[in-house]
Amino acid sequence: MNTVSVTANGFVPSDSSSLYAIVSEAARRDRSRLSLCAADGTALSAGELDTRVRALASALLERRVEQGDRVAVLGRTGLEWALLDCAALAVGAVVVPVYPTSSPAQIEHILRDSGSRWYAAESADDAARLTTVGASGPVWSFDDIATMAAGTAEHPDLDARIAAVGAGDLAMIVYTSGTTGLAKGCMISHRNMYVTAANTARQTGDLFDGTTVLALPLSHVFGQTILFACLYGGSRTYLLPGVPDLVPALARLRPTFLALIPYALEKIRKHTRTLLTEEQEAAAVERGLAVLATPGAAPAPAEDAVSAAFGGRLRYVISGGASLDDTTAGFYAGFGVVILNCYGLTEAATAVTVSAPETNRLGTVGRPIPGTEVGIGPDGEVLVRGPHVSPGYWGAAADQRPVDAQGWLHTGDIGELDDGHLRITGRKKEILVTSGGKNVAPTPLEDRVRLHPLVSNCMVVGDGRPFVTALITLDADRVAKWRAEHPGTDPATEIQAAVDDANSLVSRPESIRAFRVVDGDFTVEAGLLTSSLKLRRAAIVAAYSTEIDQLYVSRG
Incomplete structure (x- = not known):
């Protein structure tokens, strides 16, 4: 087997650390530093975020949310989603994200398979969608979440409940995309998500010590990883419902980095064509590819209409979830923005490899994040081993084993290693x-x-x-x-x-x-x-x- 082992500086939380520790530690470091910001302009410092999370966690305890209870959440990315995420995890509840675009049959399967007891939805229409397919209890709206987070007195048992949650406890059940059938509920522990978020931030240097706009869905494990990486790294993070809201907001919010899927990068590239001629776009691609031909090279900041549309400060975009055409990477580099490809899957809490600014290499998805081993099997399949690998599947898929006897996660993707950098060349089933x-x-x-x-x-x-x-x-x-x-x-x-x-x-x-x-x-x-x-x-x-x-x- 062709294997790369990366162990230096791999961060693993203590057995007693839950994901809430990321929130509380950020508040301890600097309570006044801006942390999460809503689309309506609401901005919470690290200290204010911790206070809101504790208030909402207390409200959940008042409503008798028990450790291990599953909480299904249906809605687009926003501050209320993030607050509920952190609060539920703080008291040991298990978050079950539901895509806003899911069909009734998909929602019904997730609710039934997960055994969810509690429910939250962005809007009345979303609440009705949950109720129609079998939600068995009251559904909190995101407005309810905001009220609970702003006005609940601290519960006397709160600290004891927080202390009872450990790194090995179940944090989330994230349902895979289901390209070939019913989605499988992938179990993600607090340790899994903590490891992948912290080591993604560490892999990218001081990237997460900046300003970003998170428009990835928190219903996807990629969005969850970036949220906790932002909290871990101290980013000022604006939360927007989706990519359509992101594009017009970039010039106003002026991010220094973003995390997106290739589909969104392609959409933004098409949007900027209103600012360019075909010849200018082709020249930008050629200019960017020439810069990216040298590993680790970064283009000089640009001053033009496209860069201004990006906010004028955007330098890096972490791209994951699918493959990205090299010409799109070249296009962005032509306007001073470097795409950092990454690779992962739900069963590894998203991150397996992430391209670092100093070693970024065109056409690859970077090197393994600290503490991760990546191997290439005899048939070319990418294998992964590390503390972020899921303990398995939940419910109907519980008898399926993605990890072999040696602890290797079989990804189903085909790839090759080039001087420690992973290159994905295909998918076994595709x-x-x-x-x-x-x-x-x-x-x-x-x-x-x-x-x-x-x-x-x-x-x-x-x-x-x-x-x-x-x-x-x-x-x-x-x-x-x-x-x-x-x-x-x-x-x-x-x-x-x-x-x-x-x-x-x-x-x-x-x-x-x-x-x-x-x-x-x-x-x-x-x-x-x-x-x-x-x-x-x-x-x-x-x-x-x-x-x-x-x-x-x-x-x-």
């Missing part, structure tokens, strides 16, 4: 094998096609087929605008150019030989995307089986 025996990794092709301004989504097809094809959906608003600007012109030529660009990344046997623009879009509501916006490939193939068959009939 590698397409054509009828001619050619292995094709679909993700790089899909990522590149999706970058075209008219494209909304793309899925590559070819498993068991004679060649590779693709289904493509279009962004209706952008297509309408494009048609108005190019009357009488068929946008198909534009889509062909996007496909040709993607094909330049691969050999001819791996290239997209034909494509079909299909009606509608791949959405969560239609069951074609997971809640974290990953393709549900089998569902898409079933939904568009006729179109796929026609692609192969038409090409012989």
